[in-house]
Amino acid sequence: EDQVTQSPEALRLQEGESSSLNCSYTVSGLRGLFWYRQDPGKGPEFLFTLYSAGEEKEKERLKATLTKKESFLHITAPKPEDSATYLCALRDSGGSNYKLTFGKGTLLTVNP
Amino acid sequence: ETGVTQTPRHLVMGMTNKKSLKCEQHLGHNAMYWYKQSAKKPLELMFVYNFKEQTENNSVPSRFSPECPNSSHLFLHLHTLQPEDSALYLCASSQVTGSSDTGELFFGEGSRLTVL
Numbered sequence: 001e002d003q004v005t006q007s008p009e010a011l012r013l014q015e016g017e018s019s020s021l022n023c024s025y026t027v028s029g030l031r032g033l034f035w036y037r038q039d040p041g042k043g044p045e046f047l048f049t050l051y052s053a054g055e056e057k058e059k060e061r062l063k064a065t066l067t068k069k070e071s072f073l074h075i076t077a078p079k080p081e082d083s084a085t086y087l088c089a090l091r092d093s094g095g096s097n098y099k100l101t102f103g104k105g106t107l108l109t110v111n112p
Numbered sequence: 113e114t115g116v117t118q119t120p121r122h123l124v125m126g127m128t129n130k131k132s133l134k135c136e137q138h139l140g141h142n143a144m145y146w147y148k149q150s151a152k153k154p155l156e157l158m159f160v161y162n163f164k165e166q167t168e169n170n171s172v173p174s175r176f177s178p179e180c181p182n183s184s185h186l187f188l189h190l191h192t193l194q195p196e197d198s199a200l201y202l203c204a205s206s207q208v209t210g211s212s213d214t215g216e217l218f219f220g221e222g223s224r225l226t227v228l
Contacts, residue, residue, distance in 0.1 A: 004154070032215045043116070043202050043219030044155075087155070091215045097208050098143060098168055100217065102154040 002027045002092050006103035013110050016077045021106045023088030024070040031093035033071050034100065035064050038085045047073075047086075078110045115139065118203050118220035126228050127193060133223045135186040135203030143167075143208045144186040145217065146178060149200040161186060162208060193227045200224050 003026045013019055025033070032051055036044035048057045050066040057064050061082065063074045073086055085107045089100040116137045125131050137144060146158040160168035161180040175197075177189040186203055204217040 034215065034217075036219075041221070041224075043118075043204070043221050044217075046216050046218065049214055049216060089155075096160075096168060097213070097215075098145070098160040098162070098206075099157055100155075100215065104152065104154050 002090060002095070002101040004088055004090055004101050004103035006086075006088050006106050008106060009104070010107040011109070013075075013078055013108070015079055015110055015112050018074070018076045018078070020075070021073040021086055021108070022070060023073070023103055025088075025090050026069075027090055027092050027101075029093035030090060032091040033066055034089040034091070035071070035073055036087040036089065038087055038105070044087055075108070078108075080110045080112050083108055083110045116203055116205055116218055116220035118201075118223050120223060121221065122224045122226075124226045124228065125190065125193065127195075129193075130189070130191045132190065133188040133201055133203075133225075135188075135220055137184055137186075137203075137205040137218070139205055139207075139218060141205040141207045141218070142183055143206050144180060144183070145204040145206070146186065146188050147202040147204060147219075149202055149222070155202070159188075190225070193225075195227050198225055198227045 005024045007022045035047040038044040048064040053068045065072045085105040087105045089102040119134045143162045148156045158172045159178045164180045179187040200222045202222045203220040
């Protein structure tokens with residue numbers, strides 16, 4: 001059974017204090033590792049998809065990386081507007097085209 | 113309107129009521145989804161429709177009844193719910209083409225349901 005575990009559950013940073021969020025996973029065959037951002041009271045917003053180990057993607061202060069067992073979301077010099085819950089999800093190459101398995105998320109708070 | 117639109121944003125209902133959630137997508141996608149999001153739990157996939165045909169039903173109780181009249185509209189009919197059904201219900205859409213699609217989901221803002 002596919003599993004996605006995100007850590008930490010919550011992270012509090014000072015503005016400008018860089019850090020990383022972790023997403024560890026088990027899957028028979030990976031067909032995409034996804035990162036979403038979710039603001040309170042809103043639906044998740046797509047950030048990145050990674051497909052193979054060694055792949056990296058960047059967007060503003062965020063960089064996502066992937067290994068065979070985990071993915072990291074690195075946040076460089078965060079700002080208060082980066083505060084949100086970050087969700088990780090995967091799609092199994094041997095499973096349904098439609099199903100993503102999600103983690104519980106990491107709640108990030110960036111204080112000014 | 114653009115993206116995925118859900119109504120109502122908030123709904124309070126008693127256990128004997130019947131209500132419906134509505135979702136509309138303006139992205140031209142062929143697949144639509146209902147997800148349930150409860151506190152401290154991962155998003156749970158409930159139903160998937162592809163071109164109006166239901167392709168996934170993840171053991172959802174019959175008190176939740178989906179309806180997909182066309183590829184742009186999706187409903188979730190609610191009947192005789194329990195307090196533990198209180199959650200954020202998210203609609204999403206995607207373009208599924210088989211081996212070459214990205215798998216990216218576009219979510220609506222959700223309907224916050226409270227069952228008394």
